[in-house]
Amino acid sequence: TQLLEQSPQFLSIQEGENLTVYCNSSSVFSSLQWYRQEPGEGPVLLVTVVTGGEVKKLKRLTFQFGDARKDSSLHITAAQPGDTGLYLCAGAEETSGSRLTFGEGTQLTVNP
Amino acid sequence: GAGVSQSPSNKVTEKGKDVELRCDPISGHTALYWYRQSLGQGLEFLIYFQGNSAPDKSGLPSDRFSAERTGGSVSTLTIQRTQQEDSAVYLCASSPWTGRDYGYTFGSGTRLTVV
Numbered sequence: 001t002q003l004l005e006q007s008p009q010f011l012s013i014q015e016g017e018n019l020t021v022y023c024n025s026s027s028v029f030s031s032l033q034w035y036r037q038e039p040g041e042g043p044v045l046l047v048t049v050v051t052g053g054e055v056k057k058l059k060r061l062t063f064q065f066g067d068a069r070k071d072s073s074l075h076i077t078a079a080q081p082g083d084t085g086l087y088l089c090a091g092a093e094e095t096s097g098s099r100l101t102f103g104e105g106t107q108l109t110v111n112p
Numbered sequence: 113g114a115g116v117s118q119s120p121s122n123k124v125t126e127k128g129k130d131v132e133l134r135c136d137p138i139s140g141h142t143a144l145y146w147y148r149q150s151l152g153q154g155l156e157f158l159i160y161f162q163g164n165s166a167p168d169k170s171g172l173p174s175d176r177f178s179a180e181r182t183g184g185s186v187s188t189l190t191i192q193r194t195q196q197e198d199s200a201v202y203l204c205a206s207s208p209w210t211g212r213d214y215g216y217t218f219g220s221g222t223r224l225t226v227v
Contacts, residue, residue, distance in 0.1 A: 042218025
C-alpha cells in the first residue's frame, strides 16, 4: 500500500495549458515537499510546506497543503516545455524523524 | 564539493557478485539517506544516518544490504550476492539536521544493472 498517492501518473499537455497534480494520503504529515526530477539526475527540491492550509507560489507554480495536512496539490500555470519532468511529493510523518516518504511521481510532458 | 557526489555513476555486475556504492554528502550536513528508484517509479527508502545516532535501517530489503558512514561523512552502500531484482538507480541525499524542514539535496545516483 502506497502511503502517498499521486495523480495523475502521466500527463501530456500542450505549451500554455494549465495543470494540477495531486498528492493524497490517509496519514498526517508534519511537512510535505515537492521535488522535480529530470532524466539521469536526482530529484531537486521545489518547495516545503509545513502549515495546514499553507499556499506557496514559485513563479508559475502554486503549491497548497491541505488543512488537515494529509494532502497537497501543485498547480502550474501556462506550462512550458522546460517544466517537463517527474514531479514527486514527499512527506515527513510525525514519528519518522527526518525520513521522507515519497509518492510514485507524476510524469509531466509539455509539448511545444 | 558543492553538491552530493555519488560513484560510480553506472555499474554493471554479474548476478552473485558484491557491489559497493559510494556517497560523498555536502560538507556539514549531518543527515545522510539512501533511496533506490526503479524505472519510472518513486523512491524507496533504504537507510538513514543522523549524526552519531544509530542508523535507521528499517528500509533495507534483506540482509544482503548494508551501509556504513565513516567519520560522519562518506557513506558506502554494499549489496552482497546481487540479484537481478536489485537493478535500480541508487540515490544518496544529505540534509542539515532536519531534512523535513530544509529538504534533501540528492546526488545524481548510481545506476546498477545486474546481469
